[in-house]
Structure formats: C-alpha cells, structure tokens
Amino acid sequence: MLETVFFMSGAIFGSFFNLCIYRLPRDISIITPGSFCPNCGQKIRWYDNIPIISWILLFGRCRDCKEWISIRYIIIEILTGLLFLFLFWFCGLNKELFIWLFFFSLLLIISVIDIETFFVLGKVTYPGIIVGAVLSFLIWKPIDHISGMLLGGGIIFLLVKVSPKLFGKEGMGEGDVEVAMLIGIFLGWKLILSTLLISSILGVIIGGGILLFTNRVGSHIPYVPYLAAGGFISWVFSEKVEAFFAL
Numbered sequence: 001m002l003e004t005v006f007f008m009s010g011a012i013f014g015s016f017f018n019l020c021i022y023r024l025p026r027d028i029s030i031i032t033p034g035s036f037c038p039n040c041g042q043k044i045r046w047y048d049n050i051p052i053i054s055w056i057l058l059f060g061r062c063r064d065c066k067e068w069i070s071i072r073y074i075i076i077e078i079l080t081g082l083l084f085l086f087l088f089w090f091c092g093l094n095k096e097l098f099i100w101l102f103f104f105s106l107l108l109i110i111s112v113i114d115i116e117t118f119f120v121l122g123k124v125t126y127p128g129i130i131v132g133a134v135l136s137f138l139i140w141k142p143i144d145h146i147s148g149m150l151l152g153g154g155i156i157f158l159l160v161k162v163s164p165k166l167f168g169k170e171g172m173g174e175g176d177v178e179v180a181m182l183i184g185i186f187l188g189w190k191l192i193l194s195t196l197l198i199s200s201i202l203g204v205i206i207g208g209g210i211l212l213f214t215n216r217v218g219s220h221i222p223y224v225p226y227l228a229a230g231g232f233i234s235w236v237f238s239e240k241v242e243a244f245f246a247l
C-alpha cells in the first residue's frame with residue numbers, strides 16, 4: 001500500500017522535476033505560469049498533466065499543436081517513481097528517508113540538466129551544499145562530511161586544472177566541482193572517494209561507448225550523471241565501502 005503511495009508521489013514529483021529541468025536553465029519561474037507546451041505555448045489542461053498516464057493517452061503529442069513531447073517527460077516520471085519506491089524500501093519510513101529523497105532528487109535534476117544543456121546550475125548546487133552542511137552539523141559528524149566536500153571538490157578541481165595540460169582539452173568543468181562538493185557533503189569522505197572511483201569507471205565504459213557509437217570522439221561528455229550514479233551506488237553499498245576503510 002505505502003509502496004504504491006511512494007511510487008505515485010514519485011511520479012508526481014517527477015512531473016515537477018521535468019518542469020524544473022526545462023525552466024531552470026531558461027530562467028523561467030518554477031512556480032508561475034502553470035505548465036505549457038514548449039512548442040505552441042498553449043497552457044496544459046489538468047487532465048493532460050497526469051504523470052505517466054497523460055503522456056501515454058496523448059501518444060506523446062501535444063493536444064493542441066500535435067508536436068512530439070520529449071520522451072524524457074515520461075522517463076523522468078517513471079524513474080522518479082522508482083527512485084522514491086526504492087528509497088522507501090531501502091530506508092523505511094523515517095526522517096533519514098526524507099533527506100535521501102531530497103538529495104537523490106536533486107542529483108537527478110542536475111544530471112538531466114547537464115545531459116540536455118551541458119550546464120550545471122550554481123543556483124541548484126549551492127543551496128544543496130548549504131542544506132548538506134546544515135545537516136552535517138545537526139545530525140551527522142561534521143568533520144567527516146566537511147572533509148568529504150573538500151576532498152570531492154578538491155580532486156575534481158585538480159582534474160579540471162590538470163586535464164587541459166595533459167590532454168589538450170577540458171575533460172570536466174567547474175560545474176563538476178560543485179556536484180562533487182554536493183555529493184561529498186552528503187556522503188562524507190569515504191563515500192566520495194568510492195563515488196569518484198565508480199564514476200570514472202562508468203564514465204570510461206558508458207561515456208566512451210556512447211562517443212564511439214555516435215562517432216563523436218573528442219566531443220564533450222556530461223560528467224554529472226556518472227558522479228550521481230557513482231554516489232548512488234556508493235550510498236547503497238555504504239556498509240561495504242565503510243568496511244573497506246576499516247581494514
């Protein structure tokens with residue numbers, strides 16, 4: 001029963017995240033106006049705005065101008081539903097759950113914006129880092145989490161500075177530094193190290209594969225999704241990571 005509630009609230013939040021992903025990089029308010037079609041500007045009726053279901057009923061097209069609505073909309077709604085369901089199942093119903101719902105939702109939004117625009121928005125990452133810093137002092141060990149932020153941000157910062165000299169082009173950007181700081185402050189220094197390791201492996205395998213298959217070797221790859229995935233995997237297996245550091 002609660003599983004259904006979490007999946008459905010996830011899909012509803014996913015619908016809101018879609019709006020954020022479209023509007024935040026374009027500097028449009030995320031509160032007003034209500035949802036509109038990016039193609040014809042027509043306001044979306046409430047019955048066409050039901051997460052997952054509306055997209056299927058409309059066969060992925062706008063009711064007014066019949067333009068395709070990006071498949072990203074339904075993918076994010078389903079993905080957020082599954083994320084909420086998984087986190088509920090993993091954490092149980094407690095205050096920690098709400099922290100991780102917030103954190104992984106934020107990573108999801110930042111990742112998709114990076115994929116679509118190649119931008120990481122400071123107006124999203126910095127408030128997240130501040131929330132993480134407050135939580136560190138309120139309920140976690142501040143030293144573990146502040147050092148996680150500095151370590152994550154520091155390592156990526158060095159890579160940003162060094163990689164143009166080694167490879168003659170920029171591999172990562174300043175935005176990746178902010179995201180590494182965000183993950184570091186929430187997960188602490190041990191998990192940020194495994195995050196960086198996992199993300200670089202995923203980046204090489206998946207990112208490299210995509211570049212080869214799409215024949216765009218040498219072009220920019222968004223790194224945030226790999227950091228986010230690395231952070232998620234590290235968090236899920238945090239006991240194993242902690243045990244490794246205890247050796």
Ligand SMILES: [Zn+2]
Pocket residue numbers: 037038039040041042062063064065066067
């Ligand atoms: Zn339209």
